[in-house]
Amino acid sequence: MLVRARTFTETSRRAQIVTAAIEVIAEVGYAKASFSRIATHAGLSSTGMISYHFAGKDDLLAACVAEIERVTGSFMEPYLEGADGHVAQLRAYVESNVALVGEHPAAVRALIDIVRNGAATSPGVSGRPAVFEEHFRAGQEAGVFRPFDVRAVTIALTSGLDAVVATAAADPPGPAELARLGRELADLYVRATTSEGESA
């Protein structure tokens, strides 16, 4: 057995720390999220506890990202699965991502701050560009999306989406306003990527 299995206690301690870390990052930002602050927020008396359960700051961060992705993934998945066609899926992604702000503002703010600081190496985060690029490429081949540089457009659109979401998460509006914002952004992106407005 190369990797020791985790006991229940260890698992729950890790979860407790991860939750605290996410909230601290959301509150004070990644740069100021020290072990001290996280330990205090988690009700732990020393930072040693964190070092004991995580190999280092990177490890804790990765765990945070994984947890956030789990949460956001299970929220967005139904939206994506219910969408048919490339355009509809793009729209579903944007709208559900914005809607996410209403459900998990801390998670959203934390993740975006982590991504901004380039401190995430999880497959989910680093894989997002590839997923978008592939989606655009497939849509272009299907004649749904107009021809464009998928890489550049992916960067522009995902970062723009992140920024809007981060802004919204800083002071979460009500569900109706979030829905409107999601549609607004989805419209923008669909227009930007299709030839003559939404048709497929």
Next chain:
Amino acid sequence: MLVRARTFTETSRRAQIVTAAIEVIAEVGYAKASFSRIATHAGLSSTGMISYHFAGKDDLLAACVAEIERVTGSFMEPYLEGADGHVAQLRAYVESNVALVGEHPAAVRALIDIVRNGAATSPGVSGRPAVFEEHFRAGQEAGVFRPFDVRAVTIALTSGLDAVVATAAADPPGPAELARLGRELADLYVRATTSEGESA
């Protein structure tokens, strides 16, 4: 005279430090750009030297932002002045901003990282959203831009632009590729904000 005039030596030392700071921020990021690193990069023997010339980290940062804005402004201005009409100006802004990467990659990367960390308070930086929003609003009234939420779209587009520029600055391609990238992004943005593609 409220503020003591600066001597030539002081001015040039400050410039030297600012240049070093910009390069360090571009290299290791804002969070890790300590006085130590900057002093070393500038060939100074102590961090006290920086404190001697700048009131503090904020002061140095402000000087960096001012210098970057001076550089980028004088680069982009001709493009903007040569552009007629709302759409052409949007296009000029995007294209010249991307082209800037070829001339001042460090400045571009540094500024974006500073903006990302919300550490800039200069009128130029904090005023950009307002300028964009006003531009969009005026263009909408002129019937050039379609109706949309100018605030949300401003955030999405400026952040997207920043991200593309930052990516390009990390490993600057040749001028031709940059020009292509600029046109690509400008196309994207014009399509996103106008009703039927570029007409004005």
Next chain:
Amino acid sequence: MLVRARTFTETSRRAQIVTAAIEVIAEVGYAKASFSRIATHAGLSSTGMISYHFAGKDDLLAACVAEIERVTGSFMEPYLEGADGHVAQLRAYVESNVALVGEHPAAVRALIDIVRNGAATSPGVSGRPAVFEEHFRAGQEAGVFRPFDVRAVTIALTSGLDAVVATAAADPPGPAELARLGRELADLYVRATTSEGESA
């Protein structure tokens, strides 16, 4: 429980640091009692250790003052309790304060230096003037002390006492000489504050 309970180790470490701090202040004065000096004196390897156990210089100082007051209080208390009448109590205070020098010269010197620098905010220290003033006022009403400006006299006498004590503490004489010095000063103060020498 608002404050985490202290472990035995922490308590003893804090005590060790406080003791070292008091000795250092007594030796080199408050102004030059840096964390470095204190750490060295306490046999600690780094100043970080002090910051670890105390919130800051103020916190350490407060702990020093508290410790000194504990020590001096338990020394002087029997004297004060054994004294009957306003004059006898004044005499007891002066004599026991001078006698204290023989027992805890470092504590005495440190406290006086801290008080001089106005760096103490403990109730014991800042409350001393009020206690003296009240004592004088009560004695005046009882017809024991002559009429005088209690505030001004309090300042003069307590400061004078401090100075004599500090001088003595700088090079502590034997018990006999200290006793004589205490009586000398007590005489001076009793004469100064009563109408016709000691009568009550």
Next chain:
Amino acid sequence: MLVRARTFTETSRRAQIVTAAIEVIAEVGYAKASFSRIATHAGLSSTGMISYHFAGKDDLLAACVAEIERVTGSFMEPYLEGADGHVAQLRAYVESNVALVGEHPAAVRALIDIVRNGAATSPGVSGRPAVFEEHFRAGQEAGVFRPFDVRAVTIALTSGLDAVVATAAADPPGPAELARLGRELADLYVRATTSEGESA
């Protein structure tokens, strides 16, 4: 010529710096009176100027003390010369010293702070105890002062006087109140040092 004579410019520069230093010490205290602060207060652009005119901090301090003594001496001298007899002179010293607060509060505060920090080695300052002791001894021989330990009493009374003066200087009251305070303190000291109140 072993010591270069001072030119007019140098003399006036020194005076300017000394004046500034005294005011700064009076304002922020000896401990925080750095060359920086003094230079700024004096309208100088750099601390180098101070180091140029003074051999070091001790030298500047000595100059400050000398200047303060000059000022206070010329204020108090008439009072002392107008007083006949040991008791009257003690009274004159105390009263004029308190009155001084109304004329030169900054000088008074600065000097006391310097003395407190034991940072003065001028003949005037370090000589004061000797003068007092001699005065008391002579008065004792003349049968005016009662027998007491002149050294201890000198310390107590001069320090007490300093403290009252310092307190008054911190927020200078009007001349009438100062006169009253001076008389109050003189009464206290005369009673303390004579046998049966003021008679000689």
Next chain:
DNA sequence: CATGAATGAGACTTCATTCAT
């Protein structure tokens, strides 16, 4: 498993002083 204590590096800042111009 968990804890608190300890570490040592590094952060920014202020200081008195020196020196070339």
Next chain:
DNA sequence: CATGAATGAAGTCTCATTCAT
């Protein structure tokens, strides 16, 4: 004579990490 630039030590404090218990 005067200046501003430079220095390097020292200041307090925070950090992530390690370790004995």
